[in-house]
Amino acid sequence: MADLTRLISINCGSSSIKFSILEFSGGKDAIHLKKHEIKQKLLNLKRILTCKIEEIGTEYGSFFVEGKNQRENASINFDNHETAINYILEKNNLFQNNENNRLSIDIVAHRYVHGGKDFKKPLIISDKHIKKLKMLNGLAPLHNPSNLKGLEIMRHVFPKSKHICIFDTAFHRTIPLHARLYPLPIYFYDKYDMQKFGFHGISYAFINNLLSLDRKNFKKLIICHIGNGASICAIKAGKSIDTSMGYTPLEGLMMGTRCGSIDPEIPFILKEKLKATDDVILDILNRKSGLLGISKRTYDFKELSERDDKYSKLALKMFSYRIIKFIGQYAASLDGIDALVFTGGIGENSGTLRKEVCKNLSYAGIKINNKKNTEAAEYFQKFNPYGKLNIRNSIKSIESGKIPVFAIHTDEELQMAFEAALTVADV
Template structure:
């Protein structure tokens, strides 16, 4: 792929009812195609974000549009019937439609990076998408029914709008393909793995890749690393020598930690009991497990962590206690899997911004050498709540040390859009 001096990329993440959209750019130089991979990587360290848009509550009457760049931010209440109208709104709002070549004010887009939640067993690395891949991707919808159909819809829309751009899928599951078989398989009859590929796939791999790479760039090479990606969706990953050896999410993103609206790991017989007692369909039970449980289900009010932290009622307190307890429990489990901890990382919307959560999770981990410095922890939370992700990546601005014990503990701002753009640019350059 021949690259112009200025390379522009879009990173897009189409969720079930939301869209995250960033424009990034870097100066590749006219001879980028002839450079070695390591030289391209060096150029990509100058990737900078110029714009971010976010649309939420698609298909409801509570829709919102948010746009931000280095100089201003704007938030509007606006409803969208579907992902296509939402994406078209973003493109029109930012003068991005590529079908008018005579309009010099319209930005040209070289590469579009698409987050794809579940790549199944076949998609193990970033992939430039052609027509032949769409049919195969459609067969994966059932593996992540809350995410993959929306990912595919966004991919199809953007390919139609930007037919000349390279479209690269970055798979959230790819990072976890190094998990050994004994940790990947469920203790079910092996037939189900052989016939139906029932196994742990894991998620949040793009975030884990970014954090792992960021620490390496800062010369923090930890052999035994535990990363907690805590947001509305939450998971934990055990990383040994840079490779995932276990993670809390499983065949679907429902397994593992208690989350905003997802129950996480529960007794597998409970759904059958509920189905009988409620005389409910499978869809109703799945809706309970995915959308009505977790923080929302226990608090009876909200899945908003900040709001729950400010409440004083018993159900809000119970929800937060359960939430932090299960994170702590998984950290202990993965410390055993790794035979110790060299470093612990908190990232994701809640992991970065909540000093209260980090303190609560770590208070019973002193046996492993994990202790929090209260002052540093509070300062890190305040810092990330005001964090500006625009311009070029500044490694030291993205990492905050918060430990007071012998084991390093970090709060780190994850940047999935930046990681997606990085991987997409490398993949496009290799083509």
């Protein structure tokens, strides 16, 4: 590795791409660390470019990029992830055959949502892994196919770089067996590894590390990662002990287009009543339910918050109610709560949601300061992650009660780069 190590973090969501270029000085010695030094190195990674594409495959597509000498925000519609990724690479002179002003990329970190039973830690990808990764597509149909497409494109463009998959499910491998297993015949666990895997683990790992760097070492922590995909995690002494998503990302909270936990017999009844195929039912549960299904209009939280019709209001009430319920469950699982965190696109940016949730948690000593809560929302709506990590800028305290409550900007791309660099250093 050269004196200047340069990394790409790419996060392909179901309809979005987040893309960052990061770097740090020093070769292998800069990232080959002792255990107590590892978290501190998050502070040395510097983002030199950030890019985001949203609403892929729709007429509402958008493109944003910011670097040292560039800033662009435009409405651009992309047919698919391949078209979007190629646009990013061309825009930033990143194709291998473009020698003019092309950056040298040492490591590419890929978010991979479902690692299944075999992938429990970051993995340096070779050809032999691709077939196994393809077999996981059905476990996270909104994400894994997009993750794989991004991996295949980037491996083709950067054949000399190290490609590392960082799995969302890895953080939750510490969940104890009694919380991981479903009350099905144990045969299904023994034979098919039917268990709770959990997701958003990269985000939870980042928040956990960030609070530790800020010397906030809470023993009983609940983190709410609330975005179009949403989950909650109970963390005890730095380790996940339960989380709302399960064998697939469909379980748990109501989400943008996903139903979350429902009576398990409903899909069978719907299949019969609609004379529908399995694919149609899965499409309803994953893509046509949640905020979109109840509101009949949109899954966009901001848009729903601005509407005054009864279905939009009902969708938001159901959304917040389920968050409140899971927080209560996990407070019981932890035997108390030392701190509550809101993160993710909605969790960071919506003071309204945080206020709605916390007003029902006063029994646990949780109260928020309305002024701080509003200011945090306004701040994160304009947040710029360019440059090095700034702990103070990433964490906003919003409580007025005895239990700390935070709005925190999560940075999955930074966490991915961090884990990927450490993985390469250990080879």
